[in-house]
Amino acid sequence: MSTTFNKKLIFPMVLGSVLNPINSSMIAVALVPIAVAFGVGSSETAWLVSALYFATAIGQPVVGKLIDSYGPRKLFLIGTVLVGVAGVIALFTPVFWLLVVARIILGLGTTAGYPAAMFLIKSEGKRTGEDNPAWILTLLVISSQTVAVIGPTLGGFLIHLGGFRLVFSINIPLAVIAFLAGYFVLPKEHTKTQVSKMDWVGVLYFSIATFSLLFFLMNPHITYISFLVLTIIAGFLFVRRENAMKDPFINLDVLRGNRPLIRTYIRILLAATVQYSFMYGFAQWLEIGRGLSEVSAGMLMMPTFISSIIISALAGRSSKYFIKTFVGGIVQFLSISLLLLTTNTSSIIYLIIVAAGFGITTGLLNLANQNVLYFQADPKTIGASSGLLRTFSYFGAMLAGASSGAFMNHQNPTFGFHQMAFLNLCLALIFIGITWYDRHNLQKLKGSIKK
Structure with a gap:
């Protein structure tokens, strides 16, 4: 029996985990052309953001719990089929609200990837004796951020080539590849030791x-x-x-008995709200406030994701969780402050600096929270716990979608963008306060990851 991590699992694990972030990032530059094509406002297109995350917020803990009981393979394959179906619906629908339905189906389809990956990491760690595989956790984070790099730019080019529908239809070949990878690689056997009825x-x-x-x-x-x-x-x-x-369905007793884990969930909620508000608000503002094309807006989003990858690679193996989380919170606060100074004549260099600042905080906070979860969660419910972490992240995305629809619908897009930035500045201060309060628990985790 091999005592090393089964590297054949890496491709389907990574591909399944990135289906959600690549769709999240591509849609950012598609909201404005969709609004023009269907004759709707930003308050309507915001549903394209929030509907997907509503589906994932519900589906993630459900699928995570099912994976804990039945293993990852079947749930992974079902998810890829739903992703493909969503792509087909969006490709042909003549009605805006059917596009929202397609996003809901897409959200449900992407729910299996991350819990399946966490389950496989845990089971492989148990099999090989490598209980703390920091390298594979870091790989998942960097992979998600890598596809996010190309997401806005790819979305802009797809819209330029064939309209916004190509942003959705790209899911069809991705779903086929993911299905084949999961079918031939993911383990078929799974001992149902914790089977229980779903509530x-x-x-x-x-x-x-x-x-x-x-x-x-x-x-x-x-x-x-x-x-x-x-x-x-x-x-x-x-x-x-x-x-x-x-x-x-959600074990509230476990949550009450694990206050550090609760604070981790709250931090990811606050951070996600800020990060998604920036991604969707900034992309829309670049197009309707700064007057850039979809391709240019997508290119200007790249510094965010590039700096996120770099900082994740540099800090990936560090177990100084408090430092990563606290510094990420400070950089987040400073980056939002810079947004308040933007105007419709802001230089491209200034906008690149702002975008890169958000990438630094995204890389630090996403990585730190995922690593902290790995050690704070009960090993027996790692699938459900990781799914719940994503659920809190998706709640943040829903809040961001709602604020984007409310503020970016203003007749003066720059004024609305500044209002949204001020709201996020308040959330960033709360994040810093919670992190400082939790500093002792985070410092205790220092040195937990094997390098």
Whole structure:
């Protein structure tokens, strides 16, 4: 029996994990041309962002739990099929809201990749005795950031070549490749040692609470206050249901007993809100505020992802989690401050500096939070825990989508962009405060990763 990590698993693990980030980054430069093509505003196109993350926020913990019970192969293959179906729908639909449906299906399809990868890392680590495979965790982060590098630029070129539909249809060949890789490489055998029934009532309550909150955030008006009330009621029923269940959808008892892990989830929520707000808000502002083309806007997003890759590679093996998290928070605050100084005549050099600053904070915070999760989570529920981490990230993306729809719909796009930046500046301050409060727990993890 081999005592080294099965390198055949790397390709499907990486490909499955990057399907979500490449679609997240490509859509950033497609929102404006989609709005023009269908005659809708930014408040409508924001649903293309939020709908995908609504689906992933629900699907990620569900699929993660199923993977913990049944193994990664079947769930991975089903996910790739859904990704392909979404690409086909988006390629032919003449109706804007069917495009939103395609994004929901795409979101569900991408939910299996990351929990499957984390499950395989854990199972391979157990098999080989390499309990802390820092190199493969770093590879997953860098891979996601690498595809994000080409995402906005690729999206811009695809739109230039054949319109926004090519941004969606590229998922068809990606889905075929991922399916074949998963079918021939992922292990078929899996001992069902933790099989349990899914708490579908809990999933329903969670879904109602999440959608109601999202709908209200997308339409923040007194007319829709009933959706906020529904969020509170469904949330209360969800908590009561989960506390009474022997095997709940989301184990709230585990969360209450693991406060450091809860703070990790809160940090990823705040960081994701800021990061996605920048990605979608900045891309739209470059096109409608700065007057750049989709290709140029995509090119100007590249410094963000390039600097993110570089900082991830440099800091990937470092186990100084507090330093990475705290420095990332400070750089995040400074980068947002620079956004408040942008105008429709800001120089390209200045915009590149701003974009690179966000890349540094993205690389540091994404890597640190993923590594911290690996050690804070219960090994028996690593799939569900990693799925829940992504869920908090997707909640941040939904909040970013809602703020983008609200602020970027302003007649003065630069003024709206500055409003969104100020909101994120407040979130960055909260992030720094929580990180400082949690410094002792993060410092205790120093030296945990084997190099």
